Amino acid sequence: xxxxxxxxxxxxxxxxxxxxxxxxxxxxxxxxxxxxxxxxxxxxxxxxxxxxxxxxxxxxxxxxxxxxxxxxxxxxxxxxxxxxxxxxxxxxxxxxxxxxxxxxxxxxxxxxxxxxxxxxxxxxxxxxxxxxxxxxxxxxxxxxxxxxxxxxxxxxxxxxxxxxxxxxxxxxxxxxxxxxxxxxxxxxxxxxxxxxxxxxxxxxxxxxxxxxxxxxxxx
Numbered sequence: 001x002x003x004x005x006x007x008x009x010x011x012x013x014x015x016x017x018x019x020x021x022x023x024x025x026x027x028x029x030x031x032x033x034x035x036x037x038x039x040x041x042x043x044x045x046x047x048x049x050x051x052x053x054x055x056x057x058x059x060x061x062x063x064x065x066x067x068x069x070x071x072x073x074x075x076x077x078x079x080x081x082x083x084x085x086x087x088x089x090x091x092x093x094x095x096x097x098x099x100x101x102x103x104x105x106x107x108x109x110x111x112x113x114x115x116x117x118x119x120x121x122x123x124x125x126x127x128x129x130x131x132x133x134x135x136x137x138x139x140x141x142x143x144x145x146x147x148x149x150x151x152x153x154x155x156x157x158x159x160x161x162x163x164x165x166x167x168x169x170x171x172x173x174x175x176x177x178x179x180x181x182x183x184x185x186x187x188x189x190x191x192x193x194x195x196x197x198x199x200x201x202x203x204x205x206x207x208x209x210x211x212x213x214x215x216x217x218x219x
Contacts, residue, residue: 002034003031003034003035003038003212003213003214004034004035004037004038006211006212006213007022007035007038007039007040007212008038010208010211010212011039014199014206015199017204018199018203018204018205018206019042019186019204019205019206020040020042020205020206020208021042021043021044021065021067021188021205021206021207021208022035022040022042022043022044022208022209022212022213023043023044023045023046023067023191023207023208023209023210023212023213024043024044024045024054024209024213025044025045025046025047025050025067025068025209026050027213029054029057029058031213032054032058033058035212035213036058036059036062041061041062041063042062042063042065042083043062043063043064043065044065044066044067044086044207044209045064045065045066045067045068046066046067046068046069047068048066048070048074048075048077048078049074049077051064051066051078051082052077052078052081055081063083063084064078064081064082064083065082065083065084065085065086066078066082066084066085066086066087067086067087067207068087069087069089069123070085070087070088070093072092072093072096075093075096075097075100076100076103079097079100079101079103079104079106079108080104080106082108083109084109084110084111084148084186085097085108085109085110085111086111086113086151086188086207087111087113087123087151088110088111088112088113089112089113089115089123089124089125090125091133091136091138091139094110094133094139094142094145095142097110097144097145098142098143098144098145099144101144101145102143102144106144107143107144107145107146108144108145108146109145109146109148110145110146110147110148111147111148111149111150111151111186111188112125112130112133112147112149112150112151112177113125113150113151113152114126114127114130114150114151114152114170114173115152116152116153116154116166116167116169116170117152117153117154117155117156117166118155118162118166119155119156124152127173130150130173130177131176131177131180134177134180134181135180146183147181147183147184148183148184148185148186149174149184149185149186149187149188149204149205150170150173150174150177150184150186150187150188151186151188151189151205152166152167152170152188152189153189153191154166154167154189154194154198156193160197163194163197164197164200164201167189167190167194167197167198167201167202167203168201170187170189170201171187171201171202174187174202185204186204186205187202187203187204187205188203188204188205188206188207189201189203189205189206190203190206190207191206191207191208191209192208192209192210192211195207195208
């Protein structure tokens with residue numbers, strides 16, 4: 001099915017309060033433009049260099065979300081334009097984002113990435129690290145970032161009960177964190193394979209790639 005039909009079908013299935021991030025990593029600019037022409041304005045990339053090339057070439061009303069693991073030395077390349085950084089998993093990274101945002105006279109929105117999956121390969125903070133950070137005076141002194149919410153990825157498994165449990169755990173963490181940081185409004189969880197469960201468990205932002213653009217090309 002063409003990109004436009006896929007996109008329209010998914011958008012129509014989402015509740016109004018859920019934001020769709022079209023995950024366009026590895027996809028050519030023509031594919032992004034097809035989604036753009038169908039009304040999509042938020043795209044997610046996982047490599048800063050690729051995202052920057054697309055930002056330079058494509059319409060300027062696109063919101064670019066960095067959804068992959070972020071290396072601190074690469075933050076400067078996306079600081080002029082990135083709309084939301086999903087994978088913030090350390091205070092050191094947050095400080096670097098704040099520093100580069102300041103250089104660009106910007107305030108950059110961030111999500112704190114929580115480790116909720118059973119796989120050891122997933123990045124993220126645990127609950128202790130999260131609340132230590134939120135209560136840290138140095139964290140509160142960062143003026144050029146805004147923590148918008150939390151993000152997490154469930155274990156890659158067919159076990160629906162496990163996926164649901166991990167999303168429920170993230171939702172509980174989000175509710176607790178919101179008591180400390182009332183500005184939180186984004187709970188980013190759910191991808192092509194599990195976004196329907198994520199929405200049932202309270203997600204307000206889903207990251208969908210292959211269901212819109214087809215299988216990824218890693219060659």
